[in-house]
Amino acid sequence: MPKIINNLRSKISGAAYQLFSEKGYSAVSMKIVAEETGIAVGTLYNYYANKEELFIKVIEEKIKNYKKIFDKYLQKEELDLEMFITHLYDEINKSKGVIDEVIKKNINSKEEKIVTRLRSDLLEIVDQILIQFKEKKGLEKEAKAERKRSVYALLMMILILDRRFPGEREKNISYLLKMANLI
Amino acid sequence: MPKIINNLRSKISGAAYQLFSEKGYSAVSMKIVAEETGIAVGTLYNYYANKEELFIKVIEEKIKNYKKIFDKYLQKEELDLEMFITHLYDEINKSKGVIDEVIKKNINSKEEKIVTRLRSDLLEIVDQILIQFKEKKGLEKEAKAERKRSVYALLMMILILDRRFPGEREKNISYLLKMANLI
Amino acid sequence: MPKIINNLRSKISGAAYQLFSEKGYSAVSMKIVAEETGIAVGTLYNYYANKEELFIKVIEEKIKNYKKIFDKYLQKEELDLEMFITHLYDEINKSKGVIDEVIKKNINSKEEKIVTRLRSDLLEIVDQILIQFKEKKGLEKEAKAERKRSVYALLMMILILDRRFPGEREKNISYLLKMANLI
């Protein structure tokens, strides 16, 4: 007895994202994704060709979401760095586990390319925001390549600190601010 | 047809370490560890009771090794921070990816405890070295808890930068030095 | 390429029962159960959580079946002992070897409990029937505990004689009748 479900694609994506975030790629089964979504396993395959694609698409969506969220900082006259870092911290930590996979090497070459592109997208967003901040403050900017490294470090550190010191959000953010100022 | 093999334990450990580093715990099969070591699957189980123990022991060995290497810095009169960070960078990057797993949460509680202890050991070493450096320079020190975070961040960043920007050792180290000075 | 199969649970149960009967628990592999049923190994696990459960359920079903078959003797006015023993002999020997395992000790405690209960059920049925027979004949009855031993001996002997002297049904039954009269 088929269930009529609207926006099934986004429901699957949501459930999958939650699960991948908590457990990582290997530890999530298609069965549990289906259960969490409230559909049958077979139905998943009407929306995503296979587990790998599901995973990629979930990340893709997340990154797009980041873009949307953070683009508004580019429009602002004044940038409050602390507010921005705090926002970044909170958003990224909703997606913890997904990113674990993104920083891993063992994805096969096909998905590697996609993941790499997605990662660049995210970095680009943050870089632009920080650059704009420096410009407005009249501060000296590092060279593009150096900034890339710094921004990447900043994002990774958000993940790492929250994971290791999960109860210390404020202190983590305070450390991240110092890192941001290195850029 | 059995063949006697020398230093098999360390050969297994080496292969396993490489594989866990590249692919993470779940994506490494006992079969591939055996193949990479050049032995039969069953032989693995003469040395390690199961996959979990293999993983734990591999990390344990790595950390012990770090201790041995870095303890000598504690004896020195003068500490060259750059030299130390460079050394740290190179040593840790021989061990890259094992630590992926160490930063994960979803290891079961038994191994979690061991991993946590091992991590503390390593952090303690580096913390002591950096503290001693500040003392000799007469610089102000952060509180213990803050230092812990900073040192942890430093170590993680070594891994992360080398993985992401593998050809840029000098620039990575230069960034890490800036991070070390935040401590 | 999946194919839908009817009554699969009972097909598996039948095949498993045959195999456990002939070879005993350890000597039966899930692979051979699957082959004999004409399905894939994985399919077994859609019906039974694991090998142990499969075994228990197979016995459970068999005993339930006995109950159904022999309960009718309790309703009868007149009991022909020979007819009853003959019927018992034939029914039990459709199920021969599963009971091998039931008489073993080294089943783990969890299944032991279930097996013990099932055994009691069957013994109780036969005991009641024999008691009723004696009552109607006005014969002296043994004490409950002694009867329990005798009935158990009778049932086991059915299995054993048929296995050892399979072509001598009538003579086996004749011997069993003598045993029944000891009760």
Place this chain on the structure above:
Amino acid sequence: MPKIINNLRSKISGAAYQLFSEKGYSAVSMKIVAEETGIAVGTLYNYYANKEELFIKVIEEKIKNYKKIFDKYLQKEELDLEMFITHLYDEINKSKGVIDEVIKKNINSKEEKIVTRLRSDLLEIVDQILIQFKEKKGLEKEAKAERKRSVYALLMMILILDRRFPGEREKNISYLLKMANLI
């Protein structure tokens, strides 16, 4: 470093017998037999070609042993049936688990033959003793074929009763006496 051990063959046999008796064929590993004997696994194979042969030889020895033990009853002027049954009961129950395997069907045809012969040997011994008893008492004897069945039943019942009602040795023996008198 080789150990010089006398009567190693009989030591192995003893250990194996104990283990097979307690756990049955499948549940005993060659490693544990070696450990229990206090030798290396490889050494086992200097004495027995494989696990199957070890098992067969252990039974063979046991049966020979029974022969030796019970032959003395054939020499006696007077046979105390109760004493004989009691002795039989106690001896057989030292070997419980080994006999489990003997009554199983799933041994392959090669060993089946040997096991069958060994079983006949044991039955023959007991049969002769019981016959002699009847002769001395001037009692009527059953035909050879019927006696064979009865003796077999008697032996099996020893195993079964002790297993099912282990704390009730005297009552078990008392029931067995009744069975012996059916012969």
Place this chain on the structure above:
DNA sequence: AATGAATGAGGCTTCATTCAT
């Protein structure tokens, strides 16, 4: 379009057996 039973490759682990020492 949804379902979920069936599939079977592949993962972890055990253990009888071999053979260099």
Place this chain on the structure above:
DNA sequence: AATGAATGAAGCCTCATTCAT
């Protein structure tokens, strides 16, 4: 003659994927 490390087939079980309904 004894040793025990090495071997690899085989066992139990999981899970991504397929397809008849």
